[in-house]
Amino acid sequence: MIDEIEISRAIIKAFLTDFIENLELDVVIVGAGPSGLTAARYLAKEGVRVTVFERNLYVGGGIWGGGIMFPRIVVQEEAKELLEEIGVNLRKADKGYYIADAVEVVSKCTAAAIDAGAKIYIGMNVEDVMFRKEDGHYRICGVVINWNAVELAGLHVDPIAVKAKVVIDATGHEASVVRKVKEKLPEANIKGKILEKPMWAEVGEKAVVENTREVVPGLIVAGMAANAVFGAPRMGPIFGGMLLSGRKAAKIALNILRKR
DSSP states (O other): OOHHHHHHHHHHHHHHHHHHHEEEEEEEEOOOHHHHHHHHHHHTTTTTEEEEESSSSSSSSTTTTTTTTOOOEEGGGGGGHHHHHTOOOOOOOOOTTEEEHHHHHHHHHHHHHHHHHHHHHEEEEEEEEEEETTEEEEEEEEEEEEEHHHHHHTTTOEEEEEEEEEEEEEEEGGGGGHHHHHHHHHHOOOOOOOOSHHHHOOHHHHHHHHHEEEEETTTTTHHHHHHTTTTTTTOOOOOOOHHHHHHHHHHHHHHHHOOO
């Protein structure tokens, strides 16, 4: 016998139980694109309590559409191992490039992060951050979340807070977390205009890794958000830099956690 109320009860109980356990975390990642999913996987493998908040009802960021809705992406030699280690099939192209199926990449990156122990919540928007002042410096210590549907509907509904020792902004071109901190906490002195340059794939791929760093104590920027913050070019449908940026963000977060 199928009972509709038992179905409802099971969903509500399971979600609330899990969610309550994820209100105090080591790391919050904002954005479930390639850099966010990769960072989550590497952090979870190290036993870090990490949760990803994605405002859309899907994960994967810009991977799905590949190039102009051809669902294929490119990675370069330096990054192919990050996909090989999670079982993504790669086909060699010319001059050190590798082709991957966009749907397979999203699916396996997501499954690998979850299998490692990361939590991923969709439909949740990080609309603000929590901060404290320690030894004369501002530190980001969590995020403020609401359902994305609330924002889309223009409703006045108060959000709730999630505590974290480290926050990673992996929100892509928008760099929404850093943008919010720069706007509401100018004393934090975040450098940069948050304005990415037009496409130059070679420079952008190198810069996205170099620009992955802690921009305010407790706040790391990764992926295209890193290039946007520091005014570097976009790259189009080559995703190796995104993956490498996610791995670097995880390493930076681990170093911060060990020091604290």
